Amino acid sequence: MKYLDEYRDPVLARRLLDELRGTATRPWRIMEVCGGQTHTLVRQGIDELLPAGMRMIHGPGCPVCVTPLETLDRAMAVAARPGVILTSFGDMLRVPGSDTDLLSLRARGADVRVVYAPMDAVRLAAAHPDREVVFLAVGFETTAPANAMAVLHAARLGLANFSMIVSHVLVPPAMTALLEDPDCEVQAFLAAGHVCAVMGWREYEPIAARHRVPIVVTGFEPLDLLEGILMAVRQLESGRYEVENQYVRAVRRSGNTAAQDAVRSVFKVTDRTWRGIGALPDSGLELADAYVRFDAARRFAVGGLCPAEDPECIAGAILTGAKLPTDCTAYGTRCTPRRPLGAPMVSSEGTCAAFHAAGRTRSAP
Amino acid sequence: MTIECPAPRHEDEVVLLGHGAGGRLTAELLDRVVLPGLHAGPGPLEDAALLPGHRELVISTDSFVVSPLFFPGGDIGSLAVHGTVNDLAMRGAWPLALSVSLIVEEGLPLAELRSVVESLGKAAQEAGVPVVTGDTKVVGRGAADRLFVNTTGVGQRHGSLHPSAALARPGDAVLLSGPIGLHGTTVLSTREGLGFEGDIASDSRPLHRLVRALGPIGGAVHVLRDPTRGGLAAALNEIARDSAVAVEIEESAVPVPEAVASACDLLGLDPLIVANEGCMVAFVAADAAGRALDALRSLPEGAQAVRIGEVLPEGPGGRVTLRTLVGARRIVDMPLGEQLPRIC
Numbered sequence: 001m002k003y004l005d006e007y008r009d010p011v012l013a014r015r016l017l018d019e020l021r022g023t024a025t026r027p028w029r030i031m032e033v034c035g036g037q038t039h040t041l042v043r044q045g046i047d048e049l050l051p052a053g054m055r056m057i058h059g060p061g062c063p064v065c066v067t068p069l070e071t072l073d074r075a076m077a078v079a080a081r082p083g084v085i086l087t088s089f090g091d092m093l094r095v096p097g098s099d100t101d102l103l104s105l106r107a108r109g110a111d112v113r114v115v116y117a118p119m120d121a122v123r124l125a126a127a128h129p130d131r132e133v134v135f136l137a138v139g140f141e142t143t144a145p146a147n148a149m150a151v152l153h154a155a156r157l158g159l160a161n162f163s164m165i166v167s168h169v170l171v172p173p174a175m176t177a178l179l180e181d182p183d184c185e186v187q188a189f190l191a192a193g194h195v196c197a198v199m200g201w202r203e204y205e206p207i208a209a210r211h212r213v214p215i216v217v218t219g220f221e222p223l224d225l226l227e228g229i230l231m232a233v234r235q236l237e238s239g240r241y242e243v244e245n246q247y248v249r250a251v252r253r254s255g256n257t258a259a260q261d262a263v264r265s266v267f268k269v270t271d272r273t274w275r276g277i278g279a280l281p282d283s284g285l286e287l288a289d290a291y292v293r294f295d296a297a298r299r300f301a302v303g304g305l306c307p308a309e310d311p312e313c314i315a316g317a318i319l320t321g322a323k324l325p326t327d328c329t330a331y332g333t334r335c336t337p338r339r340p341l342g343a344p345m346v347s348s349e350g351t352c353a354a355f356h357a358a359g360r361t362r363s364a365p
Numbered sequence: 366m367t368i369e370c371p372a373p374r375h376e377d378e379v380v381l382l383g384h385g386a387g388g389r390l391t392a393e394l395l396d397r398v399v400l401p402g403l404h405a406g407p408g409p410l411e412d413a414a415l416l417p418g419h420r421e422l423v424i425s426t427d428s429f430v431v432s433p434l435f436f437p438g439g440d441i442g443s444l445a446v447h448g449t450v451n452d453l454a455m456r457g458a459w460p461l462a463l464s465v466s467l468i469v470e471e472g473l474p475l476a477e478l479r480s481v482v483e484s485l486g487k488a489a490q491e492a493g494v495p496v497v498t499g500d501t502k503v504v505g506r507g508a509a510d511r512l513f514v515n516t517t518g519v520g521q522r523h524g525s526l527h528p529s530a531a532l533a534r535p536g537d538a539v540l541l542s543g544p545i546g547l548h549g550t551t552v553l554s555t556r557e558g559l560g561f562e563g564d565i566a567s568d569s570r571p572l573h574r575l576v577r578a579l580g581p582i583g584g585a586v587h588v589l590r591d592p593t594r595g596g597l598a599a600a601l602n603e604i605a606r607d608s609a610v611a612v613e614i615e616e617s618a619v620p621v622p623e624a625v626a627s628a629c630d631l632l633g634l635d636p637l638i639v640a641n642e643g644c645m646v647a648f649v650a651a652d653a654a655g656r657a658l659d660a661l662r663s664l665p666e667g668a669q670a671v672r673i674g675e676v677l678p679e680g681p682g683g684r685v686t687l688r689t690l691v692g693a694r695r696i697v698d699m700p701l702g703e704q705l706p707r708i709c
Binding site for chain 1: 379380381382383389390393557559617632633684686689690691692693694695696697698701
């Protein structure tokens with residue numbers, strides 16, 4: 001199949017693995033930033049075929065996982081109001097808040113709907129002028145342009161019954177925060193290909209230079225990941241620390257400037273708390289002043305939020321790569337996709353869910 | 366901790382949509398509520414049951430709530446026939462008779478009801494099974510979504526073909542009669558207007574003739590199952606559990622149509638857990654696998670039949686593994702609950 005089969009070829013995959021084994025001389029630690037990459041690595045078992053000692057550290061790039069608990073609790077409080085239709089992507093509906101999740105709210109009568117694109121939520125608002133349609137907008141730079149377009153479209157239609165709970169996050173500040181942690185083990189990064197398809201890789205160049213760390217913009221198919229890992233290892237072995245692009249079929253250095261313009265016109269950079277990680281300066285997006293009328297947080301004053309994480313969940317250590325899901329005392333027992341204690345067990349991009357789906361057990365290495 | 370700050374808790378008091386998705390949640394609902402309430406005896410949950418006291422007679426019932434009512438490749442009427450005919454066939458039975466029960470929402474256009482019933486009649490005729498009894502109920506607006514259909518079927522077994530989910534044996538070849546993922550992605554795409562519906566159609570069709578083709582090697586056919594809700598992953602997990610064997614399949618051998626692969630990639634779905642309505646898995650004694658494949662391929666509905674794996678000579682009972690494209694091995698877990706409600 002065009003653009004799919006070519007990147008899943010078993011023979012080429014084994015050839016790349018052989019080349020990797022011939023290149024790596026040390027137990028390098030490489031972080032794949034994006035949850036989609038984690039999913040492919042674990043699903044295909046690539047991380048278990050790496051040369052002895054080499055290890056992939058699974059990064060924080062799961063939008064569902066890093067959405068703060070307070071945002072979820074706010075969404076649930078809004079969804080519980082009469083007349084509201086709360087919309088979001090499917091994964092968000094199962095993420096545990098402080099005391100329930102959106103699917104359970106729906107079973108109790110709240111109007112919570114899955115949409116596949118934010119524009120669907122705008123169409124819903126246009127079709128139901130008597131209802132308040134709220135879109136829970138989460139994600140990295142990848143989903144920001146589509147969400148920006150939804151706001152622009154709603155503004156053009158003059159919709160007064162559409163709003164968003166915005167909880168966008170940005171990748172480079174998170175990478176910087178990880179690198180500034182004195183315990184950081186990461187020696188190279190596979191940057192998230194789809195984030196870079198939007199943003200390009202200029203903003204990664206100063207990070208690579210300042211922290212002397214190779215960064216390879218990498219795709220999501222098995223061969224993409226193997227090639228990205230190989231490129232990172234070659235840099236590490238030769239002492240280089242550059243930004244390289246493995247994902248040439250989708251990413252240019254300057255990114256998609258039209259998408260960036262849409263994001264800049266609708267959103268502005270703000271400080272953001274990441275679930276499990278904490279507050280990071282300038283690491284999120286919120287609605288710009290010209291569009292605050294679409295801010296659901298302002299439209300629905302929600303008070304008395306009291307976010308409470310499950311004390312056993314080590315999501316923070318998972319998201320920063322400090323620990324593996326199999327290190328967690330609750331993994332596979334008190335915390336399963338059926339009853340997740342924390343967000344990384346929910347989304348298919350979450351590291352815990354990826355491990356669980358691949359049947360990795362606590363006794364496994 | 367104060368009263369304003371309640372401890373995290375889980376809500377188990379109400380039925381969730383996921384309880385109907387054919388995965389782990391459904392099993393939980395059956396084990397904790399339905400089966401105890403019915404004083405059901407132990408034993409595997411098969412697609413169809415033997416009528417007590419009659420070794421050859423098989424019965425199965427199925428309710429259909431698919432939304433939308435019409436989709437490329439079928440509709441709720443034809444699906445209601447195929448679903449029950451196939452459940453009977455998975456026990457090696459030829460369908461003798463069907464009952465049909467309709468629950469109609471007030472306000473459904475008569476023209477739509479007529480098309481569904483005509484399609485149901487046509488499907489039954491093509492399958493060669495008469496509808497011998499039925500029931501019609503109308504409920505107020507909002508009390509049902511347009512139209513629900515229940516069919517119950519009685520079938521008869523002949524010869525030595527007596528498959529059961531509990532009969533898989535070490536060494537068995539695992540065969541698949543055709544490509545996976547078509548029904549689920551078609552219905553989802555049609556319902557949500559995702560735009561794939563032009564390229565794909567549901568695989569909904571009767572499989573009893575395909576099963577009959579296996580008749581001559583009857584005793585060597587240990588298990589038959591059509592991977593409907595929960596997809597191939599759920600079907601293999603149920604068989605591995607009920608037979609207490611370890612099953613391994615080869616990722617590159619599982620046929621996934623291009624449009625299904627694209628749709629699943631876009632939606633973040635796994636083709637292994639997407640529902641099918643027109644293919645089946647067969648666990649066959651290794652020395653009969655070639656003949657079984659020839660028999661399946663002799664009919665149009667089995668033309669693309671392939672061998673996808675085997676029952677391992679040893680290994681933990683109930684485990685399903687997959688050899689990935691790059692040669693690693695991973696566990697194929699029982700799906701939690703399909704992300705696609707009301708697919709059949």
